[in-house]
Amino acid sequence: MVIDPPVEALLDASAAINPSTAQDVRSSLGNQEPICCDFDVSSADANGLSVPRSLHSSRIGFLFLEPLLQFRQVSVNKRFVGFRNFLPSSSHSEAGEKSKMTIDRISGGFLVLLGLFVTWERRVLPLGTQGHPGPGYFPLLLAIFLMILGGILVIRGGRGESFRALKWPEGRHALAILGCCLFATFAMEGIGYRITMIIILGFLFGIVERLKLWQIFTLTVALALGTFWVFDSFLKVPLPRGGWGF
Amino acid sequence: METTLQNLFWGFSTVFTATNLFYSLIGCLIGTMVGVLPGVGPLAGISMLLPTTFGLNPTSAIILLAGIYYGAMYGGSTTSILMRIPGEAASVMTCIDGYAMAQRGRAGPALAIAAIGSYIAGTLSVIGLMFLAPPLARFALGFGPPEYFTLLLCGLVVLGYMTGGSIIKNLSMIVMGLLFGMIGIDQMTGYFRFSYGLVALGDGIGIVPVAVGLFGISEILATAGQAKRPEVLKPRFRDLFPSRQELKDSVGPIGRGTLLGFLIGIIPGSAHIISTFVSYAIERRISKHPERFGKGAIEGVAGPESANNAASEGALVPMLALGVPTGPIPAVLLAALMVHGINPGPLFIKEQPVIFWGLIASMYVGNLVLLLLNLPLVSIFVNFLRIPYKILYPTILMFCVVGVYAVNSSLVDVGIMSVMGVLGYLLRKLDFETAPMVLGVVLAPIIEVSFRQALAMSNGDYLIFVQRPISSIFLLGAIVMILLAVKPLIWKKRGWRDRLTEAEKNS
Numbered sequence: 001m002v003i004d005p006p007v008e009a010l011l012d013a014s015a016a017i018n019p020s021t022a023q024d025v026r027s028s029l030g031n032q033e034p035i036c037c038d039f040d041v042s043s044a045d046a047n048g049l050s051v052p053r054s055l056h057s058s059r060i061g062f063l064f065l066e067p068l069l070q071f072r073q074v075s076v077n078k079r080f081v082g083f084r085n086f087l088p089s090s091s092h093s094e095a096g097e098k099s100k101m102t103i104d105r106i107s108g109g110f111l112v113l114l115g116l117f118v119t120w121e122r123r124v125l126p127l128g129t130q131g132h133p134g135p136g137y138f139p140l141l142l143a144i145f146l147m148i149l150g151g152i153l154v155i156r157g158g159r160g161e162s163f164r165a166l167k168w169p170e171g172r173h174a175l176a177i178l179g180c181c182l183f184a185t186f187a188m189e190g191i192g193y194r195i196t197m198i199i200i201l202g203f204l205f206g207i208v209e210r211l212k213l214w215q216i217f218t219l220t221v222a223l224a225l226g227t228f229w230v231f232d233s234f235l236k237v238p239l240p241r242g243g244w245g246f
Numbered sequence: 247m248e249t250t251l252q253n254l255f256w257g258f259s260t261v262f263t264a265t266n267l268f269y270s271l272i273g274c275l276i277g278t279m280v281g282v283l284p285g286v287g288p289l290a291g292i293s294m295l296l297p298t299t300f301g302l303n304p305t306s307a308i309i310l311l312a313g314i315y316y317g318a319m320y321g322g323s324t325t326s327i328l329m330r331i332p333g334e335a336a337s338v339m340t341c342i343d344g345y346a347m348a349q350r351g352r353a354g355p356a357l358a359i360a361a362i363g364s365y366i367a368g369t370l371s372v373i374g375l376m377f378l379a380p381p382l383a384r385f386a387l388g389f390g391p392p393e394y395f396t397l398l399l400c401g402l403v404v405l406g407y408m409t410g411g412s413i414i415k416n417l418s419m420i421v422m423g424l425l426f427g428m429i430g431i432d433q434m435t436g437y438f439r440f441s442y443g444l445v446a447l448g449d450g451i452g453i454v455p456v457a458v459g460l461f462g463i464s465e466i467l468a469t470a471g472q473a474k475r476p477e478v479l480k481p482r483f484r485d486l487f488p489s490r491q492e493l494k495d496s497v498g499p500i501g502r503g504t505l506l507g508f509l510i511g512i513i514p515g516s517a518h519i520i521s522t523f524v525s526y527a528i529e530r531r532i533s534k535h536p537e538r539f540g541k542g543a544i545e546g547v548a549g550p551e552s553a554n555n556a557a558s559e560g561a562l563v564p565m566l567a568l569g570v571p572t573g574p575i576p577a578v579l580l581a582a583l584m585v586h587g588i589n590p591g592p593l594f595i596k597e598q599p600v601i602f603w604g605l606i607a608s609m610y611v612g613n614l615v616l617l618l619l620n621l622p623l624v625s626i627f628v629n630f631l632r633i634p635y636k637i638l639y640p641t642i643l644m645f646c647v648v649g650v651y652a653v654n655s656s657l658v659d660v661g662i663m664s665v666m667g668v669l670g671y672l673l674r675k676l677d678f679e680t681a682p683m684v685l686g687v688v689l690a691p692i693i694e695v696s697f698r699q700a701l702a703m704s705n706g707d708y709l710i711f712v713q714r715p716i717s718s719i720f721l722l723g724a725i726v727m728i729l730l731a732v733k734p735l736i737w738k739k740r741g742w743r744d745r746l747t748e749a750e751k752n753s
Contacts, residue, residue: 149418184647235298239648
């Protein structure tokens with residue numbers, strides 16, 4: 001079990017004063033599951049609750065430290081978090097200290113913006129009355145609710161994962177696939193299903209995945225023509241043929 | 247009782263035609279493939295294959311799609327046992343003891359027990375569905391707009407609570423889905439809303455491009471370029487038979503898993519996933535040798551697999567009886583019914599008895615087909631796992647494009663799918679669950695119309711939702727769920743929702 005560094009510091013300080021009690025506390029903490037420190041010197045400092053340095057080394061100081069350590073022990077056992085979770089937590093979060101742009105805050109901000117956008121776009125739709133709500137009534141209610149939820153995420157999101165810590169290892173593939181989807185959207189009716197699919201599959205198998213030439217040719221032609229036959233010819237689901245009928 | 251049995255015989259007479267038996271068989275086979283293949287979940291599978299049913303009559307179409315649904319649930323266990331990779335989230339618990347058994351050379355019996363448990367659970371759940379859905383539908387006939395609105399509201403809040411992850415994020419996904427559902431012509435006034443002059447958006451954005459985008463494309467975007475898959479174990483047919491002791495040890499877990507799964511399955515949200523957790527926890531708790539769990543206990547495979555399959559059929563109860571889907575997969579099945587001109591709701595069973603009882607009977611047949619085919623063919627299905635992902639994902643992408651285009655022959659739908667794919671990919675990165683959004687899109691028109699009609703009935707008095715008894719019960723249910731969701735903000739304790747979130751992330 002790894003004890004949080006601030007608690008370790010407190011234990012070291014208390015050991016100098018009362019070794020047996022400190023040992024008891026250390027062993028009892030050692031039996032708990034690791035969780036973040038509920039109360040530590042650094043967070044106390046950040047919250048403006050300064051812990052005098054004398055507390056670490058003076059015999060009188062241990063009178064304060066002991067209940068503090070016991071509080072820590074109780075808080076570990078019962079996992080009482082109190083109303084701390086309702087408050088912005090950047091003050092006692094390491095991640096928050098490094099970067100306040102957490103994924104929760106970014107997404108909360110996006111939701112608020114989306115709510116504002118819907119509220120703005122809704123202005124052309126009549127609201128109606130409460131007795132006869134118009135087409136703009138329900139979207140407005142939803143937009144307000146979305147902004148509230150987004151606001152909660154922004155306020156409470158300080159402890160989430162940092163946005164900068166997000167990894168995008170699949171980014172290159174994702175862009176290529178997205179490009180293929182957009183190509184299909186804009187080209188399929190112009191050049192037909194089969195040619196579109198030959199281009200998309202050829203690009204993915206050949207350029208992105210670098211398969212062998214015979215594999216590219218076989219897979220591309222078989223899949224593009226095979227699915228056309230199954231859907232269009234066999235199941236009678238019409239697929240686009242393009243300008244020259246192919 | 248007598249009427250029910252009479253109707254069931256009628257259902258069997260519908261299913262026992264060569265055509266419907268064929269579609270049931272095909273559905274089960276495709277479903278198993280969908281369940282086995284990584285990157286194609288049951289939702290994306292059903293959505294992509296929906297256009298292939300357009301040429302069929304509604305009964306055959308729904309039999310085929312339902313076959314894909316429970317086939318996929320069945321197939322998910324194969325990868326869990328042989329590769330320790332859950333084919334879908336509900337198979338997470340099977341990984342623990344299933345893979346441990348496979349490492350000890352007992353992969354065959356683990357697969358066999360999973361198949362037998364799924365068959366028994368599936369069949370018994372159909373009996374529950376058969377007896378529960380019709381009376382529930384009769385009860386729902388007395389619902390007016392206020393009851394429907396509060397029922398849907400309660401369902402959505404329960405969904406937000408029961409889905410893993412942050413409830414605030416889940417609720418925002420539901421609201422976002424409802425907002426997407428507002429796009430198109432307003433049913434009550436004929437106004438075009440948020441369409442930006444695109445006529446194709448007049449009918450709103452369809453469930454298929456949304457589901458394929460959020461579940462199919464986003465999965466490909468997130469997983470393409472991943473490392474080589476681990477080696478796959480290949481069991482032989484003669485190794486599949488479990489020992490007498492293994493069979494004996496599995497009886498209790500299968501029975502308990504079935505009951506639990508069916509009851510939990512009716513609740514909205516990730517019911518089939520939750521049921522596997524509960525089943526595993528119960529089996530471990532009541533076992534005389536709990537230390538065997540995690541090291542290859544057959545009970546750890548039998549219980550969760552039975553619960554998973556029972557829950558997936560329990561989820562059809564509210565969909566068929568009330569027209570209210572409890573998850574994204576029943577929502578797509580509901581959309582499939584609507585594509586075939588059938589309006590789901592309390593009158594569905596009364597007005598479309600051929601389809602309802604045909605579906606029920608097809609489930610009995612389908613479960614048997616799965617048992618008879620899956621065990622002998624398991625070594626063939628395992629071969630699908632050997633297809634390199636760099637060949638698989640372009641193929642899945644192609645099926646996504648053709649499946650979405652074919653629904654309305656519209657490239658706007660392909661565009662919506664692409665946008666939803668990117669949105670789903672980003673939302674996954676930002677730790678959002680996308681399933682609630684799909685349900686929001688499906689339920690948006692019903693919930694809005696019910697809300698506006700209820701307010702019109704009361705002349706703008708919101709108290710109508712409290713004054714009507716059934717409505718107030720649903721409202722109370724929603725409030726209780728919200729209070730339960732707020733509880734962890736005060737008392738931090740690692741509960742089932744945290745474990746569910748973890749499992750969904752790892753799957």
